[in-house]
Amino acid sequence: MVRVTASPDGIVFDNVSKEFGGKAGPTSALRGVSLAVRPGSIYGVIGYSGAGKSTLIRMVNGLEQPTSGHVLVDGVDMGALRGRDLRTAQRRTGMIFQQFNLLETVGVRENVAMPLRLDGVGKAEAHARADEVLDFVGLTEKANSHASELSGGQKQRVGIARALARNPKILLSDEATSALDPSTTAQIIELLRSINAEYGTTILVVTHEMDVIKDLADEVAVMADGEVVEQGTVLDTFLHPTAAITRDFVTTVVPQGLPERVISHVGGDGLWRLLLLDEQVTQPLVSHLITDLGVTVNMLHADMTDIRSHTIGQMIVKVDGAPDRVAAARSYLAERVVSIEEVVR
Structure with missing residues (x-):
């Protein structure tokens, strides 16, 4: 068993496994995952569909709980939290989704302010904060628009602004660029890097795109079939990939051979x-x-x-x-x- 040691701050997955029940019996989504995300860093998790990436990231904000092992966020065991304690911990974490998850019936400002309104923050204060983060993501002029009037990249910027509304210490990105074209993806990557630099926000991003890892992350873990098969700095991973799946991902950016x-x-x-x-x-x-x-x-x-x-x-x-x-x-x-x-x- 691999044991992870880290400072009390940051995110630690300590020998985490997750099983889901089904008619045919339990299915293992994660098996013995151990890794540590340093506070203030950008950490990437890459793998193909079904590797367990989304299950892993959802444990950081308590949307999923491990079957065994521990997920520690700033020293707090997320799997042990329930009720009000869990909701309080979740407010320290923002999440960006692949499909934006915007409400079509209200405007952009209301979408961004929604997490604060759910926390009981008054309308004026919530809207003021929404305007602050909309300015940061470059969408001040779209505050009164509706989601149907926005491009895919603008929708994702609104999603990022909404995730920032609570001023979280941790930002989770679940395939946030998968639905975007390459030019827009580059803009979203630059925005995430700006968030990390400006606020010191820890960012955990899961993706199947090695270009995203190359341009965004400091460190990376490669997953396959619910396990971490390789991890390290992004540079070392590109220079010295060891697992076959890692070499496959690296080849998408740096071709390895000839026809x-x-x-x-x-x-x-x-x-x-x-x-x-x-x-x-x-x-x-x-x-x-x-x-x-x-x-x-x-x-x-x-x-x-x-x-x-x-x-x-x-x-x-x-x-x-x-x-x-x-x-x-x-x-x-x-x-x-x-x-x-x-x-x-």
Whole structure:
């Protein structure tokens, strides 16, 4: 059993399992999940449909309770809370949904003010707070509009504003960008990063999109079949994925190989994939191989991507020449890149 140690603040899942009953018997949604989310960080959980991501996130605000194990939020065991204590704890957490969940019968301002009104806050005070957060998300001019008059991105901004109305310490994002186009997704990611920077809000985001993890999260846990199969910083996960499912997700952002027909045409010997980090991407590697080591180099693929404050680059090259020259070229590269590996069929 993996034990998680963390400060009293933040979110801790300690050996959490969850079963749901059914006619055919219980179904395991989570099995022995342990991870810790540092206060003030942005933590991503990625997995395919059915991995258990949504069940996991719903335990943070007590919408689901573990069958076994503990979910601690700032040192409080959420699974042990009931009634008024649970409702009080839930006010410290805001939630953003995939389908926006806006009321069509009232305006934007009323949608945003709704959590406060349910808490018993007066109309004037609740509307004043709603106007504050609508200004923060850039929708002041839409305060009197209805949901049917908004674009998908605007609806999600309203959903974010509503989640911020109580000034929560924790923000939960359940596939919040899945229904949005890439341009709007980028805007929502930037808004979430602004919330984290401006208010120090802890953000836990679940998604099946590795691009979202790349651009938003500090750390990531990869889930499959109710279990965490890999976790760590986003940068380390991109540089050194170990689980097969993690490599699949990384490949959606940083392609790992070449089409089979290309490999068949050029041959597999001396076909290498180079992974580079930050300043390594600016090195004149190819020119040195050709002019100083006397090998021929066919560059078949190259790209770069930014991951927060870092740049990851990769090249796939075909190196030919005398065996000793090819060996020298590989040794030279191995000293100057993160990794060098054979590209195989």
